[in-house]
Amino acid sequence: WSTTARKADGVLEVGGVSLAALVAEHGSPAYVLDEDDFRARARAFRDAFAAYDVYYAGKAFLCTAAARWIAEEGLSLDVCSGGELTVAERAGVDPARIGFHGNNKTPAELRRAVRLGVGRIIVDSFVEIERLAAIVAELGATAGVMVRVTAGVEAHTHEYIATAHEDQKFGFSITNGQAFDAVRAVLDAPGLELLGLHSHIGSQIFDSSGFEVAARRVLALHARISTELGVTMPEMDLGGGFGIAYTTQDDPSDPSQLATEMSKIVEHECRALGIPEPRLSIEPGRAIVGPAMCTVYEVGTVKKVALDGGAVRTYVSVDGGMSDNIRTALYDADYSCTLASRHSDAPAVLTRVVGKHCEAGDIVVKDEFLPGDVAEGDLLAVPGTGAYCRSMASNYNHALRPPVIAVRDGVARIVVRRETEDDLLATDVGDVS
Numbered sequence: 001w002s003t004t005a006r007k008a009d010g011v012l013e014v015g016g017v018s019l020a021a022l023v024a025e026h027g028s029p030a031y032v033l034d035e036d037d038f039r040a041r042a043r044a045f046r047d048a049f050a051a052y053d054v055y056y057a058g059k060a061f062l063c064t065a066a067a068r069w070i071a072e073e074g075l076s077l078d079v080c081s082g083g084e085l086t087v088a089e090r091a092g093v094d095p096a097r098i099g100f101h102g103n104n105k106t107p108a109e110l111r112r113a114v115r116l117g118v119g120r121i122i123v124d125s126f127v128e129i130e131r132l133a134a135i136v137a138e139l140g141a142t143a144g145v146m147v148r149v150t151a152g153v154e155a156h157t158h159e160y161i162a163t164a165h166e167d168q169k170f171g172f173s174i175t176n177g178q179a180f181d182a183v184r185a186v187l188d189a190p191g192l193e194l195l196g197l198h199s200h201i202g203s204q205i206f207d208s209s210g211f212e213v214a215a216r217r218v219l220a221l222h223a224r225i226s227t228e229l230g231v232t233m234p235e236m237d238l239g240g241g242f243g244i245a246y247t248t249q250d251d252p253s254d255p256s257q258l259a260t261e262m263s264k265i266v267e268h269e270c271r272a273l274g275i276p277e278p279r280l281s282i283e284p285g286r287a288i289v290g291p292a293m294c295t296v297y298e299v300g301t302v303k304k305v306a307l308d309g310g311a312v313r314t315y316v317s318v319d320g321g322m323s324d325n326i327r328t329a330l331y332d333a334d335y336s337c338t339l340a341s342r343h344s345d346a347p348a349v350l351t352r353v354v355g356k357h358c359e360a361g362d363i364v365v366k367d368e369f370l371p372g373d374v375a376e377g378d379l380l381a382v383p384g385t386g387a388y389c390r391s392m393a394s395n396y397n398h399a400l401r402p403p404v405i406a407v408r409d410g411v412a413r414i415v416v417r418r419e420t421e422d423d424l425l426a427t428d429v430g431d432v433s
């Protein structure tokens with residue numbers, strides 16, 4: 001939130017644009033994307049990992065403009081569906097700089113990726129290796145392939161977003177030998193070019209020891225493949241997952257520190273194993289876009305609820321909720337928020353900011369101290385909503401998904417427009433009686 005400031009009247013400004021003026025023009029709720037901040041974070045990863053390829057993980061947030069900015073800043077792009085591939089194509093991203101993920105890519109998606117010349121397809125099952133081999137044979141093409149492996153690491157993050165332990169759906173296990181067999185299967189398939197191994201241990205991780213252990217295990221397999229199969233793979237990807245600060249209690253990942261630590265481990269291990277260093281790549285999503293966006297909501301109703309023991313909690317309802325940010329309900333995620341439309345001297349009270357959806361778990365911010373006079377018409381800004389909020393947004397309760405408005409140098413531009421009721425009705429075929 002590097003370009004955020006508060007004006008004398010207490011109104012919050014992002015990228016030189018007043019959030020009050022932005023809502024007056026575009027309505028609420030709205031995601032506000034700070035373009036300079038987004039680009040600066042992308043550049044910080046690119047520069048810190050100058051010897052690596054940095055793939056921005058589009059699943060965190062993707063739209064045509066963002067894909068273009070990523071390419072302009074010299075990053076590559078990780079996509080994980082036909083839909084994301086469509087956006088990348090539309091943005092003019094060089095297919096050679098796209099990595100294609102997914103544990104169940106359809107034959108149609110794979111065929112499209114091969115035809116397009118996507119630079120790397122990260123394979124995730126034996127079935128997929130067979131499928132892909134058949135597709136390249138049918139098209140008379142070739143495809144660059146990485147093999148996604150499971151490093152057997154218990155990443156310290158929410159269970160649903162940890163991906164390197166054994167009992168989950170992603171990757172080939174190193175421990176039980178499947179990763180080695182998958183590499184052999186790729187080598188045996190004419191038309192598949194083995195680029196290297198891929199490991200992603202999870203998301204929102206702060207403790208770098210998980211990355212270290214994973215890097216060691218993946219490099220050990222890399223070395224074994226080199227000695228036993230006589231194949232030197234040119235690349236290796238260590239995934240994304242770098243944690244960001246959602247509240248003041250979190251200590252965000254620092255790209256240059258991460259780069260130094262990772263490079264040191266890889267250098268040391270490769271020397272010990274007597275192998276040349278593969279070209280490394282990483283896939284940050286959240287750490288680039290997460291802090292670059294906030295959501296601005298308008299307050300509707302305010303209610304005081306008596307708690308056991310006589311305390312009172314203030315419930316402030318806003319005009320969005322779990323349809324634009326499912327992360328609190330899904331992962332028990334913590335967010336903070338601030339009054340964005342005016343100054344208030346009222347004493348702070350413990351507040352829960354909730355949405356307008358029909359369930360009690362529809363919470364935007366679990367606990368925040370907000371001025372006690374917050375009332376209908378006030379605007380609240382929730383920072384750090386760039387990653388996995390718009391991209392996981394839904395039409396629950398037939399909500400209209402909010403727009404994404406990019407701000408920079410005092411100018412606001414819509415990059416994703418607000419949905420309309422016509423958009424909702426467009427997929428509902430109507431009376432079929």
Ligand code: LLP
Pocket residue numbers: 057059060078101161200202203204239240241242283284285286287327331387388392
């Ligand atoms: N690479 C791969 C293969 C991934 O699966 C992911 C995230 C990333 C990179 C990027 O991870 P990041 O740097 O953004 O942490 N919806 C969840 C997060 C799911 C992450 C899925 N994969 C959330 O809201 O926390």
